[in-house]
Amino acid sequence: MKSRIIDLGMHPFADTFIGKKQLPLSEPVYSLQCLLDKDTSEISLGVDTKADERYNLYNYSYTSSNSKFARNHWTNYAKEVSEKLNLSEGSKVIEIGSNDGFLTEQFKNLGCEVIGIDPSNYMARLAMDRGIKTYTTLFDLEVSEDIRGDFGSADLIVANNVFNHSNNACNFAQGVVNLLSEDGVFVYELPYWYNTIKDKKFDQIYHEHVTYFTVKSSYELLRKVGLEIIDVEVVDYHGGSLRVFAKKCGMKQGPGLGFDEVFDVKLNDKVASMIKEEEDFGLFDEETYQEFMEELHSKRNKFMKEIYDIKSQGYSIIGVGAAAKGNTFLNFYNLDSTVLDYVTDASEHKQGKYTPLTRIPIVGDEIFAEYDKVYALILSWNISDIIKENLKKINDKIEFLSLPE
Numbered sequence: 239m240k241s242r243i244i245d246l247g248m249h250p251f252a253d254t255f256i257g258k259k260q261l262p263l264s265e266p267v268y269s270l271q272c273l274l275d276k277d278t279s280e281i282s283l284g285v286d287t288k289a290d291e292r293y294n295l296y297n298y299s300y301t302s303s304n305s306k307f308a309r310n311h312w313t314n315y316a317k318e319v320s321e322k323l324n325l326s327e328g329s330k331v332i333e334i335g336s337n338d339g340f341l342t343e344q345f346k347n348l349g350c351e352v353i354g355i356d357p358s359n360y361m362a363r364l365a366m367d368r369g370i371k372t373y374t375t376l377f378d379l380e381v382s383e384d385i386r387g388d389f390g391s392a393d394l395i396v397a398n399n400v401f402n403h404s405n406n407a408c409n410f411a412q413g414v415v416n417l418l419s420e421d422g423v424f425v426y427e428l429p430y431w432y433n434t435i436k437d438k439k440f441d442q443i444y445h446e447h448v449t450y451f452t453v454k455s456s457y458e459l460l461r462k463v464g465l466e467i468i469d470v471e472v473v474d475y476h477g478g479s480l481r482v483f484a485k486k487c488g489m490k491q492g493p494g495l496g497f498d499e500v501f502d503v504k505l506n507d508k509v510a511s512m513i514k515e516e517e518d519f520g521l522f523d524e525e526t527y528q529e530f531m532e533e534l535h536s537k538r539n540k541f542m543k544e545i546y547d548i549k550s551q552g553y554s555i556i557g558v559g560a561a562a563k564g565n566t567f568l569n570f571y572n573l574d575s576t577v578l579d580y581v582t583d584a585s586e587h588k589q590g591k592y593t594p595l596t597r598i599p600i601v602g603d604e605i606f607a608e609y610d611k612v613y614a615l616i617l618s619w620n621i622s623d624i625i626k627e628n629l630k631k632i633n634d635k636i637e638f639l640s641l642p643e
Contacts, residue, residue: 242284243527244272244443249569250594251292252444252562253300257591265594266291268445270566272527278458279522281431281450289376289405292446293358300562301364302398303340304585307621311475315427316344319394322483323423325350329393332385332417334377334410335400339365345394346370353389355381378406382413391419398427399476402449411463415486424465424484432516433478435526438643439619440534440570441563442477451480452521453512460484461503470509477620537642538571544639545577548613555639556609557581558625559618560588560600567617567641568596578615580605606633615639 249270256265271284303309325331327349333342336354338361346352346369354372356362362374375381377397395414404410414424431450434442443450457467466487473481488502520526548555557564557573560583568574568581574596581593582603591600606612606629614629614636616622629636 239277240273240275241524242271243274243281243524244440244531246270246440246443246566246570249444249566251287251446252565252594253446254292254594255560255588255591255600256594256597261592261597267595270443270445272443272450274522274524274527276522278455279452280455280459281452283445283448285445286405287445289357289403292403294360300337301340301361301585301587302337304587305621305624307624309340312341313344315398316341316348319396319425320345320348320350323394325394330390330419331394331396332389332392334395334397334414335403336365336370336372337361339368339370339372341396341398342370343368350394353385355385377404377413378409379413379416382416386417391422392417393419393422395422395424396426397424399429399479401426402428402447402451405448407449407459408462411459411465415463415465418486420486422485423468425481427473427475427479427481429476430472430478430480432519432521433472435521435530436519437477438530438533438537439477439563440530441566441617441641444562444566446562452516453480453509454516454522456480456482457505457509457513461487464503466503467506467509470512475620541642542571545573548639549577553611553613554579554609555613555615556606557598557615557617558603558629559583559616559621560585560591560593561618563619564617565593565596568593568598574598581617582606603629603632606636609633609635611635611637613637613639616641 248267250265250267268285268287272281273284274281329350331345331350331352333354336342336356339354342352342354354365354370355377357376359374362372365372428451429442431452464487465484467484469483471481473479555578557578560581575598578598580601581598583600588600589602616625619641
């Protein structure tokens with residue numbers, strides 16, 4: 239039985255930025271709600287959207303190498319995972335959701351044989367420009383058959399910030415099992431729902447994120463397809479991300495086994511401890527989310543008063559960081575081009591476009607040099623220290639606005 243636990247209103251696709259030619263048009267909007275399945279502890283969106291629209295309606299703009307912080311994270315990721323799993327020259331690595339190919343390229347530089355898979359035509363072209371062979375398709379069990387025929391089984395499959403994007407996570411996981419070698423490892427990283435709720439970071443919710451993973455829901459889903467979590471950790475990325483390592487497990491013996499009992503899945507102490515922490519916090523209790531939403535609305539009212547006080551004094555406000563999370567924030571708070579002059583972003587793939595629905599022009603940080611006193615609303619809060627340091631070099635009179643905490 240599913241119950242609605244979060245309702246953020248109507249939103250566009252958060253990672254679909256609008257070009258000048260599309261400005262006269264209206265992009266689709268959908269309700270942004272989260273549902274809790276009390277039977278499985280799975281948390282997912284309350285509305286189904288078409289994946290092809292999410293990634294190809296306009297040019298999908300998120301690139302995994304869009305900042306120095308991100309590049310360092312993925313470079314270190316490749317090294318850490320390679321060392322942890324003892325990958326060697328010629329090890330086969332598949333990245334699902336390979337985006338612009340930056341991470342796949344890091345494994346290639348370490349001597350691995352690599353391929354990428356991504357549904358965005360635009361991102362696939364960027365990856366192929368790096369020399370990364372890329373399948374432009376949504377990943378599922380059927381696609382895994384084709385790739386196994388071309389590439390063989392993989393020693394490592396990575397799927398970062400994409401496993402949660404799938405409209406059918408179970409089918410996705412079955413495809414992973416189909417592609418893994420017997421000793422292969424599946425590693426995925428994605429925003430950790432526990433951190434999202436505990437730290438009140440509602441802007442991690444958007445339509446590209448179809449499922450919201452916990453350790454408990456990860457364990458329950460993976461065991462159904464014959465994958466066992468061998469390690470899990472929380473890493474400092476996107477405000478706290480879950481990094482999960484899983485491998486194939488054996489089959490149980492004996493008659494009369496149910497679907498969920500056919501695999502010999504072990505629950506190690508670390509996983510059990512993290513599940514208990516989630517349960518003790520109330521992560522699967524409806525009351526937790528009632529308090530969450532009440533606090534969210536209260537903070538919005540207080541913050542909007544602060545915003546309009548600034549505007550009434552004649553000062554300008556500029557958003558910083560044209561991220562998907564920023565678009566969830568802007569749309570929930572109804573902050574459009576009448577409130578914010580611009581949103582700045584370092585990515586050349588976003589500059590010259592407009593934020594979805596709110597229609598705020600996206601420019602580079604250098605726009606701050608054209609102002610005297612100006613307010614900066616940092617939307618990419620996960621790298622706020624880096625942003626502040628860079629902006630102060632452009633204009634030392636900037637006043638920084640913090641998102642409600």
